[in-house]
Amino acid sequence: MTLTVSDLIVARGGIAVLEGVSFTLKSGRALVIRGPNGIGKTTMLRTIAGLQPPMAGKVDAPEESFAYAAHSDGLKSMLSVEENLRFWASVFGQSDIDGAVQAFDLEDLLPRLAGALSAGQKRRLGLARLLVTGRSIWILDEPTVSLDTQSVARFADAVRAHLAAGGSALIATHIDLGLEGDVLDVGPFKATGHHADPAGFDESFL
Numbered sequence: 001m002t003l004t005v006s007d008l009i010v011a012r013g014g015i016a017v018l019e020g021v022s023f024t025l026k027s028g029r030a031l032v033i034r035g036p037n038g039i040g041k042t043t044m045l046r047t048i049a050g051l052q053p054p055m056a057g058k059v060d061a062p063e064e065s066f067a068y069a070a071h072s073d074g075l076k077s078m079l080s081v082e083e084n085l086r087f088w089a090s091v092f093g094q095s096d097i098d099g100a101v102q103a104f105d106l107e108d109l110l111p112r113l114a115g116a117l118s119a120g121q122k123r124r125l126g127l128a129r130l131l132v133t134g135r136s137i138w139i140l141d142e143p144t145v146s147l148d149t150q151s152v153a154r155f156a157d158a159v160r161a162h163l164a165a166g167g168s169a170l171i172a173t174h175i176d177l178g179l180e181g182d183v184l185d186v187g188p189f190k191a192t193g194h195h196a197d198p199a200g201f202d203e204s205f206l
């Protein structure tokens with residue numbers, strides 16, 4: 001499954017933040033997105049994942065191939081860790097949660113309410129969710145925030161296994177995950193201010 005992004009312009013609050021973004025991400029590959037705070041990495045990832053419309057350009061990928069994970073992981077705080085994983089697995093038509101539990105060392109946490117987890121534990125659960133989606137293109141926004149060293153290593157292993165199984169990953173991160181992969185610095189795509197959409201009030205961030 002190949003993701004092709006062509007001449008993409010992404011906007012926040014109706015104002016272009018990145019323009020002319022083009023790249024291809026093939027099966028089995030990771031692409032790390034780099035750039036300073038506020039340049040538009042989150043906006044770009046949300047646009048590619050289909051959570052907000054592009055101002056211009058195209059995102060081509062097979063339908064229903066994306067799994068997106070960011071800060072608000074959509075955890076159901078009143079459900080247990082196990083119930084959360086089973087819920088997502090059923091949403092995505094899967095039934096097996098064991099691989100996800102093992103990959104993120106969640107065994108001991110299975111009966112705990114998601115809302116009562118620490119920040120790092122919540123993040124591990126949010127990342128474990130990726131594994132139960134069965135989706136092939138992972139779009140990850142700062143996935144390692146709050147993770148301890150061991151959990152970062154586990155996460156990197158999970159990404160490696162995903163790539164080895166033919167998946168791919170687009171990852172905005174400031175840290176070096178030690179993954180073999182390509183790096184895209186979005187600095188050169190900073191918008192020049194020519195693209196503004198006066199009607200483009202950006203409700204997706206409310």
Ligand SMILES: Nc1ncnc2c1ncn2[C@@H]1O[C@H](COP(=O)(O)OP(=O)(O)OP(=O)(O)O)[C@@H](O)[C@H]1O
Nearest residue numbers: 012013017036037038039040041042043044202205
């Ligand atoms: N609700 C909003 N409405 C309009 N503009 C916003 C809104 N929230 C953030 N912005 C601006 O949009 C731009 C892009 O933000 P974005 O979160 O995509 O950057 P980022 O590269 O992911 O940053 P970071 O590395 O800090 O996470 C920034 O200049 C930011 O200040």
